[in-house]
Amino acid sequence: VVDLELMEQNLHLMARCFESRLAKLRPHFKTHQVIELARRQVKAGAIGITVARVHQAELLVKSGIRNILIASEIGSASMIERFVQLSRRAPVIITVDNRDVISSMARLAGDRAHDLNVVVDLDLRLRRCGVPPGEPALDLTKFVLSKGLNFRGLMGYAGHVHLPPGEEKDRAAIEPLRALAETKALIERAGIPVEIVSCGATGDHSITSTFAGVTENQAGSYLLMDAWYAPCAPEFKPALSLLTTVISKTDGDRIIVDGGVKATSGERGLPAVKGIPELRVRALNAEHTTIGIEESSNSILVGDQLELTVNFLDATISLHDRMYGVRRGKVEEILEIVR
Numbered sequence: 001v002v003d004l005e006l007m008e009q010n011l012h013l014m015a016r017c018f019e020s021r022l023a024k025l026r027p028h029f030k031t032h033q034v035i036e037l038a039r040r041q042v043k044a045g046a047i048g049i050t051v052a053r054v055h056q057a058e059l060l061v062k063s064g065i066r067n068i069l070i071a072s073e074i075g076s077a078s079m080i081e082r083f084v085q086l087s088r089r090a091p092v093i094i095t096v097d098n099r100d101v102i103s104s105m106a107r108l109a110g111d112r113a114h115d116l117n118v119v120v121d122l123d124l125r126l127r128r129c130g131v132p133p134g135e136p137a138l139d140l141t142k143f144v145l146s147k148g149l150n151f152r153g154l155m156g157y158a159g160h161v162h163l164p165p166g167e168e169k170d171r172a173a174i175e176p177l178r179a180l181a182e183t184k185a186l187i188e189r190a191g192i193p194v195e196i197v198s199c200g201a202t203g204d205h206s207i208t209s210t211f212a213g214v215t216e217n218q219a220g221s222y223l224l225m226d227a228w229y230a231p232c233a234p235e236f237k238p239a240l241s242l243l244t245t246v247i248s249k250t251d252g253d254r255i256i257v258d259g260g261v262k263a264t265s266g267e268r269g270l271p272a273v274k275g276i277p278e279l280r281v282r283a284l285n286a287e288h289t290t291i292g293i294e295e296s297s298n299s300i301l302v303g304d305q306l307e308l309t310v311n312f313l314d315a316t317i318s319l320h321d322r323m324y325g326v327r328r329g330k331v332e333e334i335l336e337i338v339r
């Protein structure tokens, strides 16, 4: 269930933040996977959409959203082929960190290699994808150019900076930005223009979007926000919950609802029961959630509905086909989730 009022507040709050900044918002699709929500983000001022997968980019291009950054590497021959095909239809940009992939892209595109837009991905200590900043990034940039691809700039996702607001966060968020800026300067000193510097997420958006040289931010979670992330970006309100029905209440000290890890991710801890703090979730099973009650005289009955908070948006949403947009207790729209 999506609380539409909270979702809209989050949407406009983030859009307003970027109105007066040089850096622009290119929100990440993977945190909601709803084409209609991507449309609303673009309508609210986003310059395009960030995605994690080629097929998400294909779906968005089909729906008319063309300015897409695929912020994840690809490796297989079939994905490279799909990216090359998609690049003939829309100015999609992809991150690269591997020479073999770059060479395959160039080979497949032939005399249209320049249609392939790439940003070089930097590992800013997340230790996931990306080449180290500095010389290795310059070397890879030169390699991209030598293969005839269209080098657009740099990307660096510092997902390890997950802290509540404060000095520690400010310090931690600046360090990767310096590495990005130094690498940009190094590449420019070599005479290569760096048009795009894409970085940042929900939690560090105010720091990354005001840092000199950054051109865009990839925040995703802000729109629906989850309970695990909320302390790191308290200005955005959790708008998503899981609606469950009580299916068992015996004489014991518990009630059982009809959703477990097949309906909500348990990876980031147990959910809470929205609005009823005295009910404590004890366990998530595949199809059930066990909730402890203080006293069996509790007024909740089998058939009642309880909303559980969501701790991990991405992983929860991808378990479902649709979300129900609710305003003041009434379903107003159904939002189709694509995978």
Ligand SMILES: Cc1ncc(COP(=O)(O)O)c(C=O)c1O
Binding pocket: 028, 031, 071, 157, 159, 200, 201, 202, 203, 218, 219, 220, 221, 222
């Ligand atoms: C590459 C990349 N960019 C941006 C984001 C969005 O971050 P957030 O959901 O914290 O706004 C993610 C999330 O994992 C990501 O992997």
